[in-house]
Amino acid sequence: MSSNICPNCAETSLVEISLTVGGHKVMLSSCSACESRWWHKDGQTSEVTEVLELASQGKR
Ligand SMILES: [Zn+2]
Known part of the structure; x- marks a missing residue:
């Protein structure tokens, strides 16, 4: 990190x-200062939509 x-x-x-x-x-x-949120997937910056896509694929 x-x-x-x-x-x-x-x-x-x-x-x-x-x-x-x-x-x-x-x-x-x-x-906590400006309430921004962002995601990393496998160490790279990622969109939340990508993460949600992974989550939905995992359920199949
Ligand atoms: Zn900030």
Whole structure:
């Protein structure tokens, strides 16, 4: 975990929640300062829609 900084306001104290979705490592980062949220999938920035897609695929 290296770049723990908010892309919106540069806050460095972030809340991070790691999940496994459909066999992928997914992390939700949340900024307590500006309430931005963003996702990483397998270490790369990801859209929430991608994560939801994985979740729905996993149910099949
Ligand atoms: Zn922020």
